[in-house]
Amino acid sequence: MRICLLPVLLLASLTSATADAKKPKKVSTPYGGKPHSIPGTIEAEHYDDGPPEVAYHDIDAENLGADYRKNTEVDIEKRDDASNGHGIGWTREGEWLNYTVNVTKGGVYCIEMPVASNKQGGVFHLEIDGKDITGPIRIPDTGAWSILKTIIHQDVKLNKGTHTICAVMDQVGPSKSVCDIDYFKFTITEY
Numbered sequence: 001m002r003i004c005l006l007p008v009l010l011l012a013s014l015t016s017a018t019a020d021a022k023k024p025k026k027v028s029t030p031y032g033g034k035p036h037s038i039p040g041t042i043e044a045e046h047y048d049d050g051p052p053e054v055a056y057h058d059i060d061a062e063n064l065g066a067d068y069r070k071n072t073e074v075d076i077e078k079r080d081d082a083s084n085g086h087g088i089g090w091t092r093e094g095e096w097l098n099y100t101v102n103v104t105k106g107g108v109y110c111i112e113m114p115v116a117s118n119k120q121g122g123v124f125h126l127e128i129d130g131k132d133i134t135g136p137i138r139i140p141d142t143g144a145w146s147i148l149k150t151i152i153h154q155d156v157k158l159n160k161g162t163h164t165i166c167a168v169m170d171q172v173g174p175s176k177s178v179c180d181i182d183y184f185k186f187t188i189t190e191y
Contacts, residue, residue, distance in 0.1 A: 028055035028164075030100035035162055038103045039188050044088040044167070044181040045069070045076045047097035059092045081148050082182045083114075089145075091178035093122070095169040099184075106160035108190035114148040114182035115139050122178035123171040126156075128163050136170065139179040148182055158186070 028048035036042045045068055048055040058073040065077040068086050074097065077089035088097070111134070115121065121139025125132055133156050142149040169178045 026051065026054045028098045028100065035100045035102040038101050038158065038186040039105065039109070041083070041183050041185040042099050042101070042165075043084045043086070043183050044097070045074075045084065045086045046099070047074065047167075048100055048164075050098075054098075056095075056097045058095050060090075064090045077180065079148075079180075079182070081146070084183070087180050087182045089177075089180045091122075091124070091169045091181070093169055093172050093178070095178075097167045099165045099167070100162065101165050102162050103158045103160050105188055105191065106158060107188045109156045109158055109186045110189050111153045111156055112150055112185040112187065113137075113153070114150045116142045116145050116148050116180040117173065117175045117177065118143075118145045119175040120173045121175050122169070122173040124167060124169045124178050126184075127166040127168060128158065130166075133157070133165075139173065139175075141175075145180060148180075154189070156186075 028050035030036070031046040031049055036046070052058065052073055056074050058075065061073055063072055064075040066086060068076040075088065075090035076086055078085060079087050117139050120141045123136045123138050125136055126134045134153050137151070137153055140149065140151070172178055
C-alpha cells in the first residue's frame with residue numbers, strides 16, 4: 001500500500017508561506033524621518049534608523065566611539081575636522097550601512113568623500129537598491145587617522161526616485177581598517 005504525502009506536504013508548505021507573508025517585514029527608515037536629498041550631502045553617521053541587520057551591520061556589538069546616536073553598534077567617532085563634528089570609524093570588512101535617499105534629478109554624478117587612514121586603507125563600494133554603482137573605492141594613506149583627505153569618484157549613474165544606498169565595507173588594508181568616513185556629497189555632472 002502506498003500513501004501519498006504530497007498533498008499534506010503541499011498544505012504544510014502553503015501554511016508556512018502564508019504565515020511568513022503575514023509577518024511584518026523589517027525595514028530601515030530614513031534618519032530623522034526624511035530621505036536624504038540627492039544632489040546633496042549625506043553625513044556618514046546619518047545612516048538609516050532601524051535595528052542591526054536591517055539598517056546596518058557592524059562586526060562588534062558596541063559603539064567604539066562617541067555616544068552620538070543611542071542604541072547603535074555602529075562606531076561613530078567625534079572629529080573636530082568633520083563637517084558635522086562626527087564621522088564613521090573603526091570600519092571592518094563585512095560591515096554595511098543603509099541610507100534612504102530621494103534622487104530629485106536623474107543623471108550622472110560625482111561623489112566626494114573625505115576619508116582618513118593611517119597607512120593605506122581598504123576597499124569599499126556603494127550600492128543602490130542592491131546593485132553596485134561605484135565598483136571598488138580604494139582608500140589611500142592620508143597620513144594619520146586625524147587627517148581627512150577628499151577622494152572623488154566619477155561617473156555614477158542615478159535614477160530619479162526614492163532608493164536605498166548601501167555603503168559596503170569590502171576589505172581592510174594595511175591600516176587594519178577600511179577607513180574613517182566624514183560624508184558622501186553627490187553632485188550632478190550630466191543630466
